[in-house]
Amino acid sequence: MDWPIYMVFFFGGLSVLLMAGLPVAFAFMFINVVGVYLFWGGSIGLSQLILSIDSSINTFVLIPVPMFILMGTVMFHSGVAFKMIDVLDDWLGRIAGRLSLLAIGAGALLATLTGVAMGSVATLGSTLAPEMQRRGYSKSMTLGPILASGSLAIMIPPSALGVILASLGKFSVGKLLVAIVLPGLLLALAYAAYVVIRCTLNPSLAPPYEVRPAPLSRRVADLVVYVIPLVSVIFIVIGSIFFGVATPTEAAAVGTLLCFILAGVYGKLGWAVVKKAVSSATSITVMVLIILTGSAAFSQVLAYVGVTAGVTQLALALQVHPIFVLILMQAVVFFLGMFLEQTSILLVTIPIFMPIVIGLGWDPVWFGAILLLNLELATLSPPFGLSLFVMKGIAPAGTSIGDIYRAALPFVGINILVMGIMIFVPEIVLWLPGFMK
Numbered sequence: 001m002d003w004p005i006y007m008v009f010f011f012g013g014l015s016v017l018l019m020a021g022l023p024v025a026f027a028f029m030f031i032n033v034v035g036v037y038l039f040w041g042g043s044i045g046l047s048q049l050i051l052s053i054d055s056s057i058n059t060f061v062l063i064p065v066p067m068f069i070l071m072g073t074v075m076f077h078s079g080v081a082f083k084m085i086d087v088l089d090d091w092l093g094r095i096a097g098r099l100s101l102l103a104i105g106a107g108a109l110l111a112t113l114t115g116v117a118m119g120s121v122a123t124l125g126s127t128l129a130p131e132m133q134r135r136g137y138s139k140s141m142t143l144g145p146i147l148a149s150g151s152l153a154i155m156i157p158p159s160a161l162g163v164i165l166a167s168l169g170k171f172s173v174g175k176l177l178v179a180i181v182l183p184g185l186l187l188a189l190a191y192a193a194y195v196v197i198r199c200t201l202n203p204s205l206a207p208p209y210e211v212r213p214a215p216l217s218r219r220v221a222d223l224v225v226y227v228i229p230l231v232s233v234i235f236i237v238i239g240s241i242f243f244g245v246a247t248p249t250e251a252a253a254v255g256t257l258l259c260f261i262l263a264g265v266y267g268k269l270g271w272a273v274v275k276k277a278v279s280s281a282t283s284i285t286v287m288v289l290i291i292l293t294g295s296a297a298f299s300q301v302l303a304y305v306g307v308t309a310g311v312t313q314l315a316l317a318l319q320v321h322p323i324f325v326l327i328l329m330q331a332v333v334f335f336l337g338m339f340l341e342q343t344s345i346l347l348v349t350i351p352i353f354m355p356i357v358i359g360l361g362w363d364p365v366w367f368g369a370i371l372l373l374n375l376e377l378a379t380l381s382p383p384f385g386l387s388l389f390v391m392k393g394i395a396p397a398g399t400s401i402g403d404i405y406r407a408a409l410p411f412v413g414i415n416i417l418v419m420g421i422m423i424f425v426p427e428i429v430l431w432l433p434g435f436m437k
Contacts (some may be wrong), residue, residue, distance in 0.1 A: 002310075003305065003306040003307045003309070003310035003311075004310070006020075006039070006302075006305040006306065006307050007302075007307045007310070007311070008297070009035070010035060010302065010305075010307065011033060011348070012302070013031045013034070013157075013261050014028070014298075014348070016410065016432075017030060021106055025290040025293075025294050025295075027399055028294025028297070028298055029293075029294045030348065031298070032049060032294060032298055032301060033046070033049070034295040035301045035305075036048070036049045036137070036297075036301055038175065039301070039304070039305050040304055042299065048300075048383050049297050053147070053390045063249040063252070063253075064158070064160075064163045064248045064249050064251075064252035065160050065163050065164060065174065065289075066281060066282075066285040066350020067249075067252030067253055067255065067256045068159070068160045068255075068256075069160055069281045069285055070251055070256050070259075070277065070281040071233075071252075071255055071256050072221045072276075072281075072282045073276070073277040073280045074256075074259045074260055074263055074277045075230070075259055075262075075263070076277075077265070077273050077276040077277045077280070078263040078268035078269060078273045078277070078391050079268055080230070080262065080263055080266055080268060082224075083266075084106065084227055084230060086222075086224050086226075087103050087219075087222040087226045088102055088106055088227070090214045090218075090222065091219060091223070093148075095196070096143075097133045097141060097195040097198070097199030097205070097206040098130060098197055098206070099131065099135065099137060099206075100132070100137070100141045100142075100144075100145040100195045100199070100206055101145075101192055102128065103128050103132075103146045103149050103194070104145050104188060104191045104192050104195065104226050105149075105188075105215065106149065106215075107146070107148070107152050107153075107188075108147075108152050108156060108184075108185075108188045109148065111304055121146060121147060121151075121360050121387045121391055122273075125391055125395065127186070128146060128232065129142055129143070129395060129396055133396045135206075135207065136207040137205070137206050137207070137220045138204070138205045138206070139399065139406075139407055140205065140316070140406065140407045140410075141195070141198070141199065141205045141206045142396075142401070142407070143391060143395065143403065143404055143407035143408070144215060144407035144408060144410060144411055145191065145195055146391065147379075147380055147387050147388065147391055147404070147407065147408050147410075147411065148191050148380065148408075148411035148414070149188075149191065151376045151377075151379045151380055151387060151411075151415075152184060152187065152188055152376070152414055154181060154342070154372055154373075154375055154379070155180050155183070155184035155372060155373055156181070156184035156185075156188070156239055156375040157177040157178070157180055157181060157234075157235065157237070158177060158182070158234070158238070158255065159177065159180065159372070161342055161343070161346070161372065161375065162176050162177055162180060162368075162372055163177075163248065163350070164343065164346060164391075165346055165350070165368050165371065165372060166368060168346060168347070168350045168354075169350055169354050169357075169364055169368060170354070171364040171365060171368065172312060172365065172433075173248045174241040174242075174247070174248050174436065175365045175433040175436060176365050176368050176369065176372075177230075177238065177241060177248060178241060178374060178433050178436060179365050179366070179369045179429045179430065179432060179433045180369050180429075181238065181370070181432055182421055182428050182431065182432060183369060183373060183418065183428060184430070185430060186418055186419050186428065187373070187376075187414070187415065190414050190417070190418055191329070191411065191414060194410065194411075194414060208402045226361070229262055232260065233255055233258045233259060234255075236251075236254065236255065236258065237251045237252065237254065237255040238251075238340060240254065241278065241433070242340065242432070242436055243436075244436065246425050247366050248431070265297065268325065294347070298347065298348075298351065302351050302352070303340040307352075309355070311355075311356070313321060313353050314392050316356070316359050322360050322362075323423070325356065325360065326362075326367075326370075326423065327423075329349075329353055329356070330370065330374050330419070332349065332383065333349060333374045333378070334374060334377060335377070336348065336378070342375040342376075342378050345375060345378060346371075346375065347349055347359055347373075353367075353371075363426070363430060365429070365430065365433055366422075366426050366429045366430055368424060369429045370422050370423060370429070373415060373418065373419050373422065374419060376415065377412060377415045377416070377419070380408045380411055380412050380415070381412060382405040382408065383405070385408070388401070388404050388405065388408060391404050392404055
């Protein structure tokens with residue numbers, strides 16, 4: 001049997017199971033068991049599958065994932081994140097599109113704390129969207145910035161999805177987390193520039209309103225008390241990785257401890273908060289690890305039956321510039337992003353993509369950063385980006401799914417623009433990792 005037939009069997013079967021509504025982890029596991037039994041020697045293959053599952057999660061590299069998730073759940077359930085939003089609001093004054101900018105700024109900071117796009121969208125949507133509607137903001141300037149800022153969780157470290165990507169691709173977690181700093185900030189600035197320009201040209205999109213004056217001394221004090229400590233945690237985590245003081249795992253552990261300490265200092269670390277934070281982080285982590293086990297086995301089966309080698313040879317044999325291969329790969333991810341969530345996309349594509357990346361001599365960190373931005377785009381892409389449905393669930397009454405789609409499209413365009421910059425100006429990704437020890 002030739003490898004294209006195997007490919008149709010595995011990817012076709014997986015697609016059918018996912019479209020039937022079977023959870024991602026069970027879909028991978030089912031297709032793995034059937035494929036291993038049929039093509040890998042029956043019971044012998046099943047024994048190998050068990051060993052593969054064990055080795056896929058029995059690794060030190062994955063420990064930052066639960067730590068980064070726990071950082072976010074502590075800050076979210078303690079309410080510290082909401083206070084940070086209030087402080088940022090005081091500092092924005094009368095800037096055009098003030099509340100939309102607040103959504104982007106708060107989203108960038110929440111992204112560093114939660115690492116989960118849907119969590120940021122839910123937080124900002126429930127707190128800012130009703131206020132923006134009350135102030136007369138258009139739906140595009142209400143929904144769009146909240147959706148876009150939530151997706152920054154993937155591109156601003158610490159990023160749990162970044163850890164998973166580097167782990168699956170078998171390249172440096174630390175370098176990838178550092179590499180996405182500049183692209184993530186560029187994306188946030190591009191969002192902010194779009195909001196300011198659009199609201200300046202058309203003030204009716206975000207009507208100005210009177211802002212209660214706040215003494216500079218109070219604003220500075222709030223900034224020092226509620227924002228700088230949280231930002232400092234992120235600098236400590238990323239800085240310790242950048243300067244080689246700590247591994248990503250050690251840095252994640254320190255960051256998590258500091259988040260607990262901060263919540264305690266603010267008087268928000270009660271037993272109820274700890275219970276909710278740990279429970280939420282545990283549920284998310286278990287889900288991620290179960291999916292990873294299925295992906296690792298899926299990768300091995302594809303390699304065994306020759307699909308990985310076949311696709312790699314086909315890509316290397318194409319008589320086109322390598323950049324067109326890269327664009328085609330990103331187009332595949334963009335298409336999948338309209339229907340699947342990010343982890344599922346990673347698990348399906350990485351076994352095929354990474355051998356091509358190595359074969360073409362690309363830097364895996366550069367490719368990984370581009371892929372992460374594309375996965376962020378997946379959360380915003382109509383018709384099935386997950387952040388769109390989170391927003392639909394918490395949006396003010398009268399908001400249709402069409403309104404949400406239209407609000408997301410300009411930010412989809414901005415993401416594609418930044419992705420193009422990352423592709424054609426690789427230094428924006430590789431400059432910072434180049435200084436790492």
